[in-house]
Amino acid sequence: MDIETIAKKLNLKVKSASDRLKNNVTGGYTGDLLSDVMANSHEGDIWITRQVHQNIVAIATLKEHAGIILVNSCEPARDTLEKAVKENVPIMVSNLPAFELTGKIFNLLAEKK
């Protein structure tokens, strides 16, 4: 399933890299501790987090995540957005809390399988 489909179904606001919405999402990871995300997430994951600072872009780039979704309507910091545009990492914003968003995406990915 691509990011575009998830973004449409869950009403996500796309903030950066709108040309990368065909990125394939193969799984997901939810977390705000960067070492935990670094160690346990996988390539192709959509990363759900409350962190809005620019280091999330470095993690997503390094781990080759499909994209990042910020929860609870949190906006990315300005330098985060600048970095995301430069590195071509899709950042999206959801008005849902992490628990609900994770559940919905989990179900979407499970349906697809």
Added chain:
Amino acid sequence: MVAWNKLKTKVCTTENILYKNSFDIEGGNFSNAGAVSTRIKWILKQIGLPDDVVRKSAIVCYESEINIVSYARKGKINLTVTPKTVEIEVIDEGQGIPNIELAMQQGYSTANQQIREMGFGAGMGLHNIKSYSDTFNISSEVNKGTFLKMIINSP
């Protein structure tokens, strides 16, 4: 004679080295944190190492890089790739670690509030570095710096 032997050893080792480089990291600069690790990961991919080796090396480099940014004035990562190993040396000039045993414990961290708010300083860094390496060595001197050497075996 000694010099010749040294040279010979060096020549022999060099033959097996696929790649060797050193990467400088600036302490305190979170805006660039992760850039060196991203570059190293890209290099290892270009060399054609197995995905698992690239993944482990990237985690080890990233955590080391974040440690330098968080706790040291400056540091560097020396990367050496041979057909069977990825060797990662991390050398920094900084506050050092008074109690290595304690620092290795998962969940233990001396990070300040600012670092923790960013989602770093969860006391997982050194633990992750060790668990994703096949060989792990650490030494440190307070107010001087810390030295790490990790080897990740390539199957």
